[in-house]
Amino acid sequence: KAGVTQTPRYLIKTRGQQVTLSCSPISGHRSVSWYQQTPGQGLQFLFEYFSETQRNKGNFPGRFSGRQFSNSRSEMNVSTLELGDSALYLCASSLEGRYNEQFFGPGTRLTVL
């Protein structure tokens, strides 16, 4: 069974631009979560989607948004990029259920210049 895939793997943008990252979950997984990893803050939860609905949201500004499609694929968007948005963005998928073990993709490394 194929794992979680994320595209692109690397991105370089300049301040003020916007960016869209994509995540395809493991087949059959309907929950997709996004995390931001930075050296200073570690891994921080961004949001979680299930059945095209955002169910959970972390403490990030409104510039960070996401969506999920009917095939469970998810995208996250960051508008008006800031230098501090440079990070590794990780996507995780899980089966809906009591135990909810999460499986991660390889990440998208975003650099904002």
Added chain:
Amino acid sequence: GIQVEQSPPDLILQEGANSTLRCNFSDSVNNLQWFHQNPWGQLINLFYIPSGTKQNGRLSATTVATERYSLLYISSSQTTDSGVYFCAVPPAGNNRKLIWGLGTSLAVNP
């Protein structure tokens, strides 16, 4: 909210040595995951272990939920074990997101 603390923050081993990594959490949890992040950033699932003990090859993990800690044991370490080890738990009443420790950075020297 729930706090997750990992120790030690850094660890250097010679190949073949054993080690124990610790994860403390401040509230009761109904699951806990251990991950290994390789130098390329990929998070690899090691254990899903809300309680009890599990073993997978040279790695094993024990979670004592009542005392709010988990241990990850690495035996006969190899250079490929290098990387950062994270534990992560969901906050109470919400098993759909994970709260992370800051990790233990492990370097195994040949």
